[in-house]
Amino acid sequence: MRIALVSEHANPLAAVGGVDAGGQNVHVAALAAALAERGHEVTVHTRRTAPDQPEHVSAGPGLTVEHVPAGPAEDLPKDELLPYMPAFGAHLARRWAERPPDVVHAHFWMSGLAALAAARDLGVPVVQTFHALGVVKRRWQGPADTSPPGRVAAETDIARRAHAIVATCRDEVSELLRMGVGHERIAVVPCGVDLELFRPDGPVAPRGPAPRVLCVGRMVPRKGLDTVVRALCRLPDAELLIVGGTPRDDEAVRLAGLATACGLTGRVHLLGSVGRAEVPALMRSADALVTVPWYEPFGMVPVEAMACGVPVVASSVGGHLDTVAGCGVLVPPRDPRALSRALLDVLGRPELRASLAEAGRRRAVTRYGWPRVAARTESVYLDVLAGRGARVAVAGG
Ligand code: UDP
Numbered sequence: 001m002r003i004a005l006v007s008e009h010a011n012p013l014a015a016v017g018g019v020d021a022g023g024q025n026v027h028v029a030a031l032a033a034a035l036a037e038r039g040h041e042v043t044v045h046t047r048r049t050a051p052d053q054p055e056h057v058s059a060g061p062g063l064t065v066e067h068v069p070a071g072p073a074e075d076l077p078k079d080e081l082l083p084y085m086p087a088f089g090a091h092l093a094r095r096w097a098e099r100p101p102d103v104v105h106a107h108f109w110m111s112g113l114a115a116l117a118a119a120r121d122l123g124v125p126v127v128q129t130f131h132a133l134g135v136v137k138r139r140w141q142g143p144a145d146t147s148p149p150g151r152v153a154a155e156t157d158i159a160r161r162a163h164a165i166v167a168t169c170r171d172e173v174s175e176l177l178r179m180g181v182g183h184e185r186i187a188v189v190p191c192g193v194d195l196e197l198f199r200p201d202g203p204v205a206p207r208g209p210a211p212r213v214l215c216v217g218r219m220v221p222r223k224g225l226d227t228v229v230r231a232l233c234r235l236p237d238a239e240l241l242i243v244g245g246t247p248r249d250d251e252a253v254r255l256a257g258l259a260t261a262c263g264l265t266g267r268v269h270l271l272g273s274v275g276r277a278e279v280p281a282l283m284r285s286a287d288a289l290v291t292v293p294w295y296e297p298f299g300m301v302p303v304e305a306m307a308c309g310v311p312v313v314a315s316s317v318g319g320h321l322d323t324v325a326g327c328g329v330l331v332p333p334r335d336p337r338a339l340s341r342a343l344l345d346v347l348g349r350p351e352l353r354a355s356l357a358e359a360g361r362r363r364a365v366t367r368y369g370w371p372r373v374a375a376r377t378e379s380v381y382l383d384v385l386a387g388r389g390a391r392v393a394v395a396g397g
Pocket of ligand 1: 016021022024026216218243244245272273274275279298299300301302304
């Protein structure tokens with residue numbers, strides 16, 4: 001198949017760990033590569049963010065990244081991109097009129113708007129993955145939500161018009177059903193993990209004797225890093241490594257201040273973003289990976305830690321209910337006391353750590369390898385092309 005992936009803000013070639021560059025970049029890059037590996041011709045269309053970006057970049061056999069001119073050729077917050085989506089869609093329409101794809105897969109709601117506009121007159125089916133839903137973001141972030149005001153209505157409209165919706169977890173299915181999406185048009189296909197990179201054997205980052213707790217992710221308040229810092233106060237010796245963002249981010253400054261106020265100077269280390277290749281060694285060096293966001297559409301980081309055989313303590317939200325439940329420890333979000341209790345247990349019991357490591361690794365390998373995720377995504381495309389809808393496929397999600 002000729003497959004067009006549309007990912008307006010998340011460029012698969014970009015470095016991750018910044019405010020707007022994280023799981024979606026990794027997801028689109030890995031999905032595109034795994035689909036190309038299956039013999040498809042894949043083009044990822046993403047917004048041009050620098051004047052010197054070539055229009056087309058070959059990213060491997062059968063895989064091209066196209067930088068779409070839409071708005072200024074500079075990095076902009078994703079919540080400021082809506083005005084440029086008509087230009088983005090018009091560019092796609094011109095491209096696809098010359099050489100139509102068989103199927104379009106849009107990632108994030110704004111990509112859905114551009115893709116549906118461009119595909120309309122060509123009759124090419126559009127599959128939508130939201131990655132995050134405005135209704136959930138609004139619920140948790142309230143007035144701090146910087147999404148354009150029309151986001152929830154636009155997502156409802158996209159969900160109605162797309163040929164199929166790929167949800168990444170069962171919690172997202174519940175949200176979509178509440179938005180009025182028919183279950184027959186929803187398929188559940190999880191995000192994946194690179195099992196070559198994230199494995200128990202391999203280099204281990206240097207460490208001392210103190211128990212090590214690791215957090216990895218974008219430096220934004222909803223990731224709940226303050227909860228982890230507060231929980232650390234109750235753990236006598238442990239150190240906390242935080243990977244992601246830069247020391248200049250507002251959230252990093254806030255966390256550094258909180259660590260000082262809690263008397264944790266020297267025990268909390270803000271490392272900033274690290275390249276993907278360095279993440280596994282850091283994970284292997286940790287006694288536990290903690291991820292306690294307020295909400296989480298999927299959460300690739302815990303699955304990466306599981307694949308490395310590292311015990312995971314995660315908040316009981318979103319994708320974690322599918323991925324971590326039963327092979328890690330779930331705690332309520334925003335509850336430092338519950339998190340410190342869970343960590344005391346995990347850090348104090350080597351046999352519990354070993355059994356969580358084993359169970360997590362097994363689940364990552366059996367459910368989340370990218371070849372498997374790409375094969376399931378491909379079957380959604382084939383169902384759509386055959387006019388069979390998305391056929392809800394929740395098992396193993
Ligand atoms: N990541 C990374 N370097 C960093 C911070 C994050 O490579 O400094 C990667 C991390 O390993 C994971 C992704 O960024 O693959 C974050 O995805 P997740 O789904 O956990 O969170 P999101 O960014 O989608 O909210």
